[in-house]
Amino acid sequence: MTIHDRRRELEAITPEVPENFHQAMCRTLGGIVAREQNAQVYPDHTANARGWAHRGRTLAFVLIAALLLATVAFAAYRWQLFDALRFMTGPTPTTADGVMHSDLGQTTVNGVSITVDEAGYDGRTLFIRYTYHMPDVDTPLGAYRDRGSGEGVSEADMKLLIDRNVGWWIDHLWINGQCVDMPTNSGNVMSGSPTPGELVETEYWRLDNVDMRLSGKVEIALPIGERQSTDDYNMQKHPERYDRNGLLKLPEQGMVTFTLDTTGMLAKVRTAAPNVPVTTPYGTATVTEAAFTPLMSYIILSLDADPDAVAAYQKENGLDFYGEDGTLLYTYGGADVFNDWIYALNLVDGDGKVLFPDTDNFGLNGYGNEWAEFTYPYIEKLPEALYLAPVTDGVAEMAYAVRVK
Numbered sequence: 001m002t003i004h005d006r007r008r009e010l011e012a013i014t015p016e017v018p019e020n021f022h023q024a025m026c027r028t029l030g031g032i033v034a035r036e037q038n039a040q041v042y043p044d045h046t047a048n049a050r051g052w053a054h055r056g057r058t059l060a061f062v063l064i065a066a067l068l069l070a071t072v073a074f075a076a077y078r079w080q081l082f083d084a085l086r087f088m089t090g091p092t093p094t095t096a097d098g099v100m101h102s103d104l105g106q107t108t109v110n111g112v113s114i115t116v117d118e119a120g121y122d123g124r125t126l127f128i129r130y131t132y133h134m135p136d137v138d139t140p141l142g143a144y145r146d147r148g149s150g151e152g153v154s155e156a157d158m159k160l161l162i163d164r165n166v167g168w169w170i171d172h173l174w175i176n177g178q179c180v181d182m183p184t185n186s187g188n189v190m191s192g193s194p195t196p197g198e199l200v201e202t203e204y205w206r207l208d209n210v211d212m213r214l215s216g217k218v219e220i221a222l223p224i225g226e227r228q229s230t231d232d233y234n235m236q237k238h239p240e241r242y243d244r245n246g247l248l249k250l251p252e253q254g255m256v257t258f259t260l261d262t263t264g265m266l267a268k269v270r271t272a273a274p275n276v277p278v279t280t281p282y283g284t285a286t287v288t289e290a291a292f293t294p295l296m297s298y299i300i301l302s303l304d305a306d307p308d309a310v311a312a313y314q315k316e317n318g319l320d321f322y323g324e325d326g327t328l329l330y331t332y333g334g335a336d337v338f339n340d341w342i343y344a345l346n347l348v349d350g351d352g353k354v355l356f357p358d359t360d361n362f363g364l365n366g367y368g369n370e371w372a373e374f375t376y377p378y379i380e381k382l383p384e385a386l387y388l389a390p391v392t393d394g395v396a397e398m399a400y401a402v403r404v405k
Contacts, residue, residue: 077097077102078092079092079096079100080117080129080200081100081117081118081120081127081128081202082096084129084189084191084200084202085127085189085202087361088204088296088362088365088375088377089295089296089378090377090378091377093294093295093296094380095295095380096120096295098268098294099120099121099265099294099295100118100119100120100127101118101119101120101260101261102117102118103117104118104258104259104260105256105258109225109226109256110164110165110166110226111134111135111164112132112133112161112164113132113133113134113135114130114133114166114224115130115133116128116129116222116258117129117130117131119220119260120260120295121265122265122268122269122293122295122296123213123265123266123269123293124206124207124291124293124296124298125204125206125207125208125293125295126175126203126204126205126207126214127202127203128201128202128204128205128222129200129201130200130201130222130224130256131193131200131201132166132198132199132201132224133195133197133198134161134164134198135197136197137160137197138197139196140193140195140198141153141157141160141193141196141197141198142154142157142192142193142199143191143192144193144194145157145192152191152192153190153192153199157192157199160197161199162227165226165227166226166227167227168201168222168223168224169223169254170223170228170230170233172248173205173220173221173222173223174220174250174255175212175218175219175220175221176218177221178247179247179248179250180205180207180212182205183208183209184206184209185206185209186204186205186206186209187203188201188203188204189202189203190202201224208298214260214265214266215262215263216261216262216263217259217260217262217263218259218260218262219257219258220257220258220259220260221250221256222256223251223255224256225253225255226253226254233248233251235248265293265294268293269291269292269293270291270292270293271289271290271292272289272292272404273289273290274286274290274403274404274405275287275288276402278400278401278402278403280341280400281306281309281341282305282306282309282337282338283304283305283306283334284306285301285302285304285338285388285402286301286302286304286402287299287300287302287388287402287403288301288302290404292378292379292382294378295378296375296377296378297375297376297378297379298374298375299347299373299374299388299404300371300372300373301342301345301367301371301372301374301388301402302370302371303334303335303367303369303371303372304334304370305333305334305337305338306337309337310332310334313332313337314332317332317336318332319331319332333369334368334369335367335368335369338367338372341390341400342364342367342372343364344390344391344392345374345388345390345402346363346388346389346390346391346396347362347363347374347376347386347387347404348386348387348388348389348396348398348401349383349385349386349387350384350385350386350387352387352389352395352396352401353396354391354394355379355386356376356377357394362375362376363375363376374388385405386404387401387402388401388402388404389401
């Protein structure tokens with residue numbers, strides 16, 4: 001075996017080093033090299049001998065440090081963000097280390113420590129986890145209250161933040177100074193923690209639904225510091241606070257800002273656009289886009305309801321749907337015709353095998369008269385063929401399966 005063969009063999013069995021580890025290694029070894037370069041060089045032979053001995057010890061230390069850091073690299077960081085979002089991401093994706101960043105910033109406002117613990121961008125969604133810690137509160141909050149008998153974050157828990165005039169105070173965030181409203185299919189989860197006086201907020205912002213793509217290092221500003229009077233940001237009273245497009249300018253007060261490196265994330269997204277229409281009893285369905293990121297899988301389904309099916313539904317159920325007070329809420333349409341069929345759809349391979357059979361959490365993420373969106377966890381090994389197919393009692397009806405890839 002040649003040295004080149006041995007090198008290729010080692011490269012094949014060596015896992016990719018997480019960016020966090022790479023940065024830590026560079027900082028550590030860089031500091032050692034800098035100290036070595038700044039060390040005084042003695043002119044006499046004895047001093048030179050001591051210098052060589054010192055450099056030998058330094059080299060040994062470098063090697064030991066490298067081994068220790070490598071050991072740390074193999075002990076994967078536990079990304080707590082995915083605990084809160086398990087209902088949509090599943091267990092922590094194996095590729096999370098290549099996307100997520102930790103310890104992004106900390107500040108104290110009115111005695112409350114606010115820490116941006118974790119954040120990442122997978123090419124479609126911006127994920128953020130941050131905590132509020134109130135050191136003067138000596139009991140756990142949320143579900144951890146009363147030795148784990150709590151039922152989630154309560155109004156009393158939230159009041160602790162309100163009394164300190166801290167927390168989310170307006171429905172936007174800012175990316176590189178640009179105001180972003182929370183897009184469709186975004187959301188957040190608030191919870192307590194075993195740490196007394198701590199509340200945890202986990203957010204997911206579907207930036208692709210507002211046609212926003214991130215690249216390089218971006219500055220993200222969250223309105224989670226000292227609460228501001230929303231009356232001071234009323235557009236009619238304070239038009240000077242808004243830009244020419246009617247978007248709120250970045251406030252100077254009440255913000256917590258951090259920098260997130262999203263370099264290379266867009267290039268890691270694998271996409272497919274099969275556009276193969278399938279005729280169903282309810283109309284035509286077509287997958288127009290599927291995106292497979294390092295954290296999740298996203299599928300967009302286009303719907304074109306059969307006019308006769310819509311007319312038949314309206315004849316049976318009436319033309320419109322009204323609220324209890326008689327208010328017209330909406331007119332029956334494609335969403336109602338496709339409803340049962342959409343809810344039966346599962347992600348299957350070319351043989352009709354369901355990819356995520358053990359849970360109902362994944363899949364349909366929203367739909368309307370002309371569209372439906374499905375989200376699934378990260379798929380490490382994509383099958384050659386993927387479909388959305390109606391599944392009954394574990395059996396996929398492939399005659400009405402819509403090609404995903």
